[in-house]
Amino acid sequence: DAGITQSPRHKVTETGTPVTLRCHQTENHRYMYWYRQDPGHGLRLIHYSYGVKDTDKGEVSDGYSVSRSKTEDFLLTLESATSSQTSVYFCAIYGTGGVYEQYFGPGTRLTVT
């Protein structure tokens, strides 16, 4: 168990509303990631963080922002949710248990109606 939790696990929201997803780790790891998983696309990187207040964009960052004010928490915000952001969102950390491995949280299923 890599000590990663995500909240909420499920959420239904309406188009145009802001949504924040939380990832919490107990491993004190520097790198944290947000991915989205969609059928036929695998996992695509949204944003990642390489330290407190240090973040950068991934390949599908439009419409998303992130923040990391503490090592253990990495927040993903959809400023104004759209139906195209309906997806399963996974948080991951880097390096637990060995060289170069990423470990994943249980995921958040977000539905935008």
Place this chain on the structure above:
Amino acid sequence: AQSVTQLGSHVSVSEGALVLLRCNYSSSVPPYLFWYVQYPNQGLQLLLKYTTGATLVKGINGFEAEFKKSETSFHLTKPSAHMSDAAEYFCAVTSGTYKYIFGTGTRLKVLA
């Protein structure tokens, strides 16, 4: 730039038959390669990894994969499929940095 291609979005095998899931990669630097498994409604779990050294790597649940540089492949195999192997499998590559590239996944179905 790095990329990963998984051939076959769906694979069906009979219980007890060989499992072969294909992964080809592209990388301009020596790659580190991974296979992850995802069971329904769960996150991804690491099955096995290749970083350096022995090109045949063994993972959990009887799976193994062989790194073939000449073929730019890292195919996942298991000699005898079990019903519990039904899941989605993802191949991933990194150059040793913090950024990973994932394949689009292969859903394995095991027939009784």
